[in-house]
Amino acid sequence: MAEIRLRNVNKRFGGVQVINDVSLDIADGEFCVFVGPSGCGKSTLLRMVAGLEEITTGELDIGGKRVTRLPPSARGVAMVFQSYALYPHMTVYDNMAFGLQLARTGKPDIDARVRRAADILALGPLLQRLPKELSGGQRQRVAIGRAIVRSPGVFLFDEPLSNLDAALRVQTRIEIAKLHASLRASMIYVTHDQVEAMTLADRIVLLNAGEAMRRDGSIAQVGRPLDLYHRPANLFVAGFIGSPGMNVLPATLAGATPERAELVLRDGTRASARVDATTLPADATVTLGIRPEHVGLAPADGTSALAGRASHVEQLGEASYLYLETPARDGFLTVRQGGDTGVAPGDAVAVTLPEAHCHVFGPDGRAVPRHLTAGPTGRPGSAGVH
């Protein structure tokens, strides 16, 4: 059993606060991803769990044991480093066996463990190679193998895919997911890539950086990937999760019932959202958020739709992105359309903002509670065109 419990954990380097008040429970066997912008301290938090960085204040338990002041080796964790951290002068076999020889493990047992890890990771033919004779993906597998042989309760991954090329990253990501399914160990995985976070995590911990970290604590939101996607707690989470990012439009609250909020956009367009904004004062300055894939194209004569003009069009084959200039916001409104689109740069385009897909954020940036008819993973169907 290796559940991980962080209680009011803080980290200061000198006078600089890098981790602010993190309390978090990671269940045994859970795959937890720390994600956030650069400088949010996600790697530092991982290294604090590993014991490579001291915890300034707060407590850390692993497997029910208080480990706050214990050295890394006494915590029952294994770590996979971004740069692989392989011993350059040792063969793949020795790299994996090195940590075991000193744990007074018998030679046949060491050999069995190394062979098993090599089987899992398809490293068998490479056991006598040196790290410099391996490709990046193979080195990463050796680093993972070195963690596996120790059969730890907790695996820690520090941006393990960031040195791999795009194709290999997808492949290794799937391998890590399979590994988690077969090993059933707790894993903490640090990445700045929200796609990795969404695809791998049982639960995502999104971390704040800078001023927000000092004000609200390091944790911006914790939840299942689709919770963060469908119910972002605030504008920062809404913007970080999802690619391209959520469109945000300044708006004024015109009316609110428990079921629906009526909004007026900057250019006078009226919109509505299935949120309960009754706690906000009337005429409050709010932000309407909608993801690019939820913006609909309106019929050409749609009088009540949001008007815009296509500035760029990106054709990706399976989808197209339209970047619209609209009086309702500065910058572009991004629209994702499946397949090809007939829209050319310069065309006038009118779009609709389906009310079931609209998010509303209060003046402080916090999300107003949404009504999702089919739960967070469902796809609410009704679309109110205004």
Add this chain to the structure above:
Amino acid sequence: MAAVPVACTQDRAPAPPTLAESRVRAAWLFLAPLVVLMVLVAGWPLCRTLWFSLTDADLKDLGAARFVGLDNYTGEFGVLRDPDWWRAVGNTLLFAGVSVAIETLLGLVVALVLDADFPGRSVVRAAVLVPWAIPTVVSAKMWAWMLNDQFGVINHVLMTTHLISQPLAWVADPSLALGSVIAVDVWKATPFMALLILAALQMLPTDCYEAARVDGIHPVTVFVRVTLPLIRPALMVAVIFRALDALRVFDLVYVLTSNSRDTMSMSIYARQQLVDFQQVGLGSAAATVLFGTVALCTALAITLGRVRLEGAAG
């Protein structure tokens, strides 16, 4: 251009040089000054020494030198038959072996300390260099005074702390002299070793050490199994540098103990033959054998080092 057959180009104007040719030409142009300088300051004296070693040249009249073949090497009074020469060889090898061994060990310790993070590290690093920065003649003279049997501070301190009952003649006593010379050389050359090793230590990947910490590997094991193998190439270079220096040691020994047979090195022997006894032929022969010894040791060290490096890689 390169595809044009040679036979054709001979009839016409010479083809303009290819890119590779002009690069080679430029390389020689840049190398030329150094080559000329090396021939003048190293090649010429070396050849002249080689020639003199085959003659009976005398310092008073170099022009009267006669060719005597290998007499200066293997003749009745040849270098290789002189017990003093073999004693100098023994002294030099002992000096080089012991001093380089101690300097390597101490240098490693100092480098490991300086590699650690502590306040004022850069100041200490600079301070450590002081013995190396002082010219050898100056530091040797300084040590000669400190080791002086009557007025030296070393004897004074040892006497007042009752570690010795009577003053020791550090550089005159045959049983102490070579040890004293080695001690001073260690004092002087350890910083050089330490800095070369420190440079190697700072090139080491830090993440390996973090991985070892997470895996709970004992620091001593990490040092023996990770650090030492990784710094060995740099360590070998440092040892070769110092060994070559030690084999041709002259200034330190000469200032501390002059021509004493107890500490005489091969260089001192050559100087004594050539200058004091004015036997340029014999001195040149000694210098030539010294040159050969150093060259042999270098070749040996590089070959052995390479073999071992390949052994580690294979």
